[in-house]
Amino acid sequence: MYIKGVGMTKFGVSDKLSHQLAHEAALEALQDADLKFAQIDAIVCSSIEWFFSIEKQRHFASMLASVFSTNKPIIRVPAACGSSGAGFWFAQQQEFDHVLVIGAEKLMTCKTESITEEFMMAAESKWEQDEGLNFPAQNALIAQEYMSAYPQSTTEHLAKIALKNHDNAFLNPKARFYQKKVTLEQIRDSPMVCSPLRMFDCSVSVDGAAAAVLSKDKTDIRVAGSDLCTDYISPFERDSNTSWDATVEAAKNAYAMAGIEPCDVDVAELHDAFTIVELIASEDLGFAKKGHACNAIDDGAFCLDGKLPINPSGGLKAKGHPISATGLAQIYELTKQLRGEAGDRQVANPKTALAQNIGGAGGTVSVHVLRKV
Numbered sequence: 001m002y003i004k005g006v007g008m009t010k011f012g013v014s015d016k017l018s019h020q021l022a023h024e025a026a027l028e029a030l031q032d033a034d035l036k037f038a039q040i041d042a043i044v045c046s047s048i049e050w051f052f053s054i055e056k057q058r059h060f061a062s063m064l065a066s067v068f069s070t071n072k073p074i075i076r077v078p079a080a081c082g083s084s085g086a087g088f089w090f091a092q093q094q095e096f097d098h099v100l101v102i103g104a105e106k107l108m109t110c111k112t113e114s115i116t117e118e119f120m121m122a123a124e125s126k127w128e129q130d131e132g133l134n135f136p137a138q139n140a141l142i143a144q145e146y147m148s149a150y151p152q153s154t155t156e157h158l159a160k161i162a163l164k165n166h167d168n169a170f171l172n173p174k175a176r177f178y179q180k181k182v183t184l185e186q187i188r189d190s191p192m193v194c195s196p197l198r199m200f201d202c203s204v205s206v207d208g209a210a211a212a213v214l215s216k217d218k219t220d221i222r223v224a225g226s227d228l229c230t231d232y233i234s235p236f237e238r239d240s241n242t243s244w245d246a247t248v249e250a251a252k253n254a255y256a257m258a259g260i261e262p263c264d265v266d267v268a269e270l271h272d273a274f275t276i277v278e279l280i281a282s283e284d285l286g287f288a289k290k291g292h293a294c295n296a297i298d299d300g301a302f303c304l305d306g307k308l309p310i311n312p313s314g315g316l317k318a319k320g321h322p323i324s325a326t327g328l329a330q331i332y333e334l335t336k337q338l339r340g341e342a343g344d345r346q347v348a349n350p351k352t353a354l355a356q357n358i359g360g361a362g363g364t365v366s367v368h369v370l371r372k373v
Contacts, residue, residue, distance in 0.1 A: 001092050001099075001223050003370065004215040005033025008332040010174045011208040011320035013108045017055050018047055019063040021209035022104035025325075026068075029100065029211040040213070041096035043074040046083035046103040046324040048118070055106060064102070078324075081273060085327025085357025085366035088212065089228040097216050103325035104209035128234060136202060136274070138361050140194035142241045143276040147196065149242050150291035155196045157294045158275040159187045162200040162317055164303055165272060169314025171345040176206050176320035201275040206320030210328035212335070218373070221335055224352075225258030225369035227251075233363045244362035247284040251356070251367045255286075258352075258369040262286030265308060265369075266350035267337050269330035271358040272315040281356055282310065285367070304345060312337060312345045327357035327366065338372045 007028025009021050016024070022045065030037060047060040061074040079086040084103025091099040128138075147153055166182040169175035182200070190199040214223070231246040232238055238245070255261065262285060270285075272278035282293045287308055288301075296302060302310040313319045313333040316326060334353035336342045353370045 001214045001216060002219040003212055003221040003223065003331070003335050004035065004098070004217060004219050005029040005031070005213040006211065006332040006335045007032060008174055008210040008329055009208050011206040011322060011329070012176045014106075014207040016207070018104045018106040018209070019060070019067050021106065021207060022047075022064060022102045022211070023067045025104065025209035025211040026100060026102055029213050033213040033215070035098060035213060037068060037070070040072065040098050040100045042072060042094060043100045043102065044087045044091040045074060045076050046078065046087045047076065047105060048078065048083070048323055079364040080359035081271070081321070081323050081326060082357045082359025082364045082366060083324040083327065084210065085330070085355065085368070086228055086359065086364060088327060088331060088368060089226050089366045091214050092223060092226055099214045100211065101214060101328060102209065102211045103328045105322040105324045106207050107205040107322060108207050136194045136197060138235065139274040139276055140197045142235065142280070142361065143196050143274070145240075146242045146276060146280060152291065153279065153294040157279065157297045158196070158201050159184060160297050161272065161275040161278050162187050165311050165315040165317040168304055168312050168345055169318030171343070172314050172319060175314040175318060176204055177314065177318045197274060197276070203273045203316035203321040206322050208320060208322035208325045208329070210325045210332050212328055212331050220373050221338055222371045222373050223368060224260070224371040225254035225256070226366070227253035227257070228364065228366040230364050231362050233360060235361055242280065243284055243290065244280065244365065246362050246365035247281055247356060247358070247367070250365050251285045254367040254369050258371065260352060260369065264352050265354045266352050267312060267334065267347045268308065268310050268354040268356070269313060269333055270310055270315065270356050271326070272311060272317050273321060273358065275317065277358065278310065278315070285354065285356060304347065309347045312342065312347055327355070330355040330357060331368065331370075334370050338370060
């Protein structure tokens, strides 16, 4: 299928509710696609529907039916932080001419302890939750295992990932940290969250929504490859946490569908919920040899003017992570990049782009390859 239109709200603190944010992003996507809502055949939506939310609503699809005054089919696809990436993949499997895909989340009115508990439910098994293993601690253990296996990789490389993504977000008007400068020293000296991860190694929760119109009509952007794979929810069930099988398998399949190799990708949006996740993903996707992403980071290969810019939007780290909207926010950014509409953060002449969206700690992974037609 082809991407006919994209839309996205500004990420940050909003006075709008999740369905209102979804409506805003959807209207922008429809306008970009030059379509009326009446021409949409179905909607695929993603939202966590938090049990503690002020919205007091556990039926997001029906809420959208009210917002759009429609009886069209609306299906919700939940996959934790990978929800709208999974929704984007699911929408491609449907036999419709035009599908509107939406992801939205309202997080900033939620208490930290409530969000922490909800994240544990999405990333760990019951037994790990009972032991108090929260999401930052889980990813800190992954970072410890990785650095033990590949001691050439250090916290300095994680700090450089954070700096790169903040530098990119500085140029993105829709990012949480737009025009907010961060230095390497600030990152190095930020509070320790869970060793070796510091505050700047962790993504930020925001309110936000993103949307895309998938169509059978030929447009300037084709979805050349797309796959979704899953893995054990508990990292202790896996042989190793220095590589995530779901990413490797989804990428292999998406590359095969698109008829490309990793070296053909010109720009990528990776799921940097934590800096260690971006580092591991860059290797799992074939952008660096195992254990050697640190060399590419030192060389600036993943910077905006590097060989393969990663997260030109600022990523989850600095654009913000509104959970269910994250995967589609990646599609929004890459569509803008391929069209040459990314402004000050525009990558030089990209033809092929890749988005990787993760639910949990590698539990659900979608990989999408977009090509400029």
